[in-house]
Amino acid sequence: MARRVGSTGEKTARAIRDAAIVLFAERGYAAVSMRALADHVGIQVSALYNHFETKQDVLATVMVEHLEEVLASWEAMPGRNDDPERALEAFARFHVRYHVDRQREVFISFMELRSLEDDNFRVVEALRKSYEHEIRDILETGRKRGIFDIKDAHVTAMALLAMVTGVTTWFKPTGRLSAQEIEEVYVAMVMQAVGADYQTAIDQKKAG
Amino acid sequence: MARRVGSTGEKTARAIRDAAIVLFAERGYAAVSMRALADHVGIQVSALYNHFETKQDVLATVMVEHLEEVLASWEAMPGRNDDPERALEAFARFHVRYHVDRQREVFISFMELRSLEDDNFRVVEALRKSYEHEIRDILETGRKRGIFDIKDAHVTAMALLAMVTGVTTWFKPTGRLSAQEIEEVYVAMVMQAVGADYQTAIDQKKAG
Amino acid sequence: MARRVGSTGEKTARAIRDAAIVLFAERGYAAVSMRALADHVGIQVSALYNHFETKQDVLATVMVEHLEEVLASWEAMPGRNDDPERALEAFARFHVRYHVDRQREVFISFMELRSLEDDNFRVVEALRKSYEHEIRDILETGRKRGIFDIKDAHVTAMALLAMVTGVTTWFKPTGRLSAQEIEEVYVAMVMQAVGADYQTAIDQKKAG
Amino acid sequence: MARRVGSTGEKTARAIRDAAIVLFAERGYAAVSMRALADHVGIQVSALYNHFETKQDVLATVMVEHLEEVLASWEAMPGRNDDPERALEAFARFHVRYHVDRQREVFISFMELRSLEDDNFRVVEALRKSYEHEIRDILETGRKRGIFDIKDAHVTAMALLAMVTGVTTWFKPTGRLSAQEIEEVYVAMVMQAVGADYQTAIDQKKAG
DNA sequence: AATGAATGAGGGTTCATTCAT
DNA sequence: TATGAATGAACCCTCATTCAT
16 A cells, blocks of 8 residues: 555655754764754654664765755756856856755765765765766856856866855855845856856846 | 973874874764774874873864964965955965865865864864955955955855865866866966956966 | 454464564574564564564464474374383384474474573473473383383483484485484484384394 | 783683673573673673674684684593594593583584574584584494494484483583483493493493 | 773664554 | 554664773
8 A cells, every 4th residue: 555645654754854954964974863863853763764774874865865856956947058158157046046045955965975885875976977067068068169268167167066055154044145145146256257248248237 | 291392202193183184084073983093093092092182182183283374374475465466366376275285184174163162163263264354355455446346255255265175075186187287277267256357467478 | 253264364373473483493582573574474563463462472372382283293193102112112203203394393492492481481391391201201111111221211311302302403304314214213223222122123124 | 012811801801701601501692682791791881892893703702612622622532542432432421521511602502503694603613513523433433343333323423412412401510410420321322322332341340 | 102991871773562544 | 454653672882081001
């Protein structure tokens, strides 16, 4: 008999993943005990094992689920198939927005790669690479066409990803700047960093 | 009795710090046991306590030592007191160079803030802020003078730091690009990101 | 409501007993989990509790059932009420045959006495003693009549039981010797061990 | 620096082995927890791990040590190189004596074979086989020379070993019979079981 | 300065069992 | 009768740290 959606089990599994995201992001995978996780969810430690085989399994599930959602969301992003300039802007916008919204998952997926056992690492690494290829391909296309003023698509891709991903380390929704404002700052920086004539476009909008 | 420099003890303490840097960077503070550390050094666990009071003390020592060295080196960097454009270039150049050279210490100092107990955290955080202020001040000065085309000095500072710091996550000395080449790529990106007329300067050099 | 013989429940209970016999013999009671037992049967752990109250109950059931069958079978063995020589031969023959056929149950009933809780232990111990008394009585009668050359009926009984029971530790149906051949070897040894003139009887048969 | 004989560590390790022998024999390996073992020794659980790597290691050590001692003792037994009749008597005498003295180790080495992991099993099994070969070789020699009236040296060896080993399951030093008396009963049974003319020899001694 | 042995807390995981469905 | 989910105790083992030598 199939497990009914919305059954107790489904809800508990979801609660465990959610608690894991909070705790792993806050303290790091190694520093989070299954007891702490269970306490956070409000169940007994042993009950965790009705939903996940091991602690490692919790981590892998969280990471894979996140990366798959990132990729799926990017697939649906408008502008991603336009010319390199618009595609890069779309990517930057998507990336910063997604990362501001899902700071913790992003941070975990980046930081806890080293905590993954071999099998899980391979799966997650493949997903990460897929994502990195997206921006690298945009940059490379733009570089070849002479639109972007960059020396190396790969290094640039890594640098831009690091820059934008870094927003997760300091952004707080209650801070001085809104998510919307931060998005604009980052998109502008990305565009300028590759030498695209972005500022003008904005000014035109304003002027228009 | 003062410990003589060059004594066995001094050498062991240095060896422990070095091993800690390697292991903390590789696995994270929480995932490194005192046993693993001792094994790496080639001594017994209990001998560690002749040199450091606690595991936490090892971490704090490594971080403080690193940050103090960073600041001292930056103090000595030529160009840091010139106009904002040159100062930013100096900073970018210094930062990427230092981070490529000391990848592991940088990574630890960034990642393991959360592993510090309150007292140590305050000390380390102060050192980090000092460093962040250096670039923020340069950017702010440049922004006020209309030299840099940026919206917000603080956000830009964080973004640039994250971007350049990120080099530690993928750079390998044996890779396709040399440290020298990567430095150039990053410096160019930083300068472009703030809208400084850097590329021209390079071209002038070439043209010169 | 009486449980109908042949009902699903009856079949499952039988399957659990059978799986328990295999697993307890193989790994020992303490090393077999209810999960392992359920897996072997092909049901969920909680379903076991529809058929047995506790794990201990499974063990007790298996042992009592086995010992009662042994006693009942021995009651029906021809020759058991004849003179001590024939009675001993009958017992040896019965014992080795039964033990070769039911190696696992025998092994469990012998080894897992210590795993029984008090109440169950008393029941099982009584059954075991009944069986031991059978051979001891035969030996004692033969010793008194001067037919058996033994020093002590009890010690001899224990020794012979141990010897024949030991067959379960190494006999494999696919081995060099058939069950039939092994039976002959053991019966001859038993008869000789008590100084009965058994070999002659065999020779007579051959000569006859 | 070599560990001094008689140091605390040596004594603790010995105490752990001794406690393990008692507990494993009484409850079985799987049913003995490291906590129970530590309690029995009077130390903390974690201290066990200063002396043995794992629980499995405790078992393997106890078994290997015992079997090596058995073999060494048998090597030193007088009469073991005489004619088959005397050699068998020597073996029976040695075996029952040793097994009465070391009931628990014998029982463990026999019963807990299944609890050994592969590597340890191979080592222990080899030692056991060495011992079994001793009696089998004696029996085979005697059979070939027509001294023993047995059908099969291997089956006979297993039967005799089981018979004599079984003494460990019921013998109690405080019981009706002394170890000395039980030895005589068993030796007589062994000799008679193979059709050796042993009783006469005893009578001769008495007559002598 | 280094060691072996000890401690007590806590690690991840499995246990037998219960219960609502 | 069978299930999935829960419990609380217990499992083996490792942890950081201490201390006599």
